[in-house]
Amino acid sequence: MKIECPCCGSEIDARHTEAMSTTLRRIYFVCEDCGYRTPAGFEIIFSLSASSRPRDGVNLEVRPSSTLRGAVNSRTAATREVST
Numbered sequence: 001m002k003i004e005c006p007c008c009g010s011e012i013d014a015r016h017t018e019a020m021s022t023t024l025r026r027i028y029f030v031c032e033d034c035g036y037r038t039p040a041g042f043e044i045i046f047s048l049s050a051s052s053r054p055r056d057g058v059n060l061e062v063r064p065s066s067t068l069r070g071a072v073n074s075r076t077a078a079t080r081e082v083s084t
Helices: none
Strands: 002-004 011-019 024-030 037-043
Touching: none
Parallel strands: none
Antiparallel strands: 002 011, 011 024, 024 037
16 A cells, blocks of 8 residues: 655555554555655445445444446446547
8 A cells, every 4th residue: 555655745655554453454654755654544434335244243334325426337347438
């Protein structure tokens, strides 16, 4: 995983992750350009669909979303013609 360095604007790389809970991880990032190092959080906050294999003790709210817009419908992977 890469994100933009908040200090110099370069890409910073995820180097290590640490489980905090079933749905939360701490990710450690390092910028090779300016030496900046930082932890960040990554959390699964809800589901877009129910799991076919639910896990005991993990209860994520299901919030169905409307169909995504754009050149590709991510739910079906069907492409639309784009006129130029």
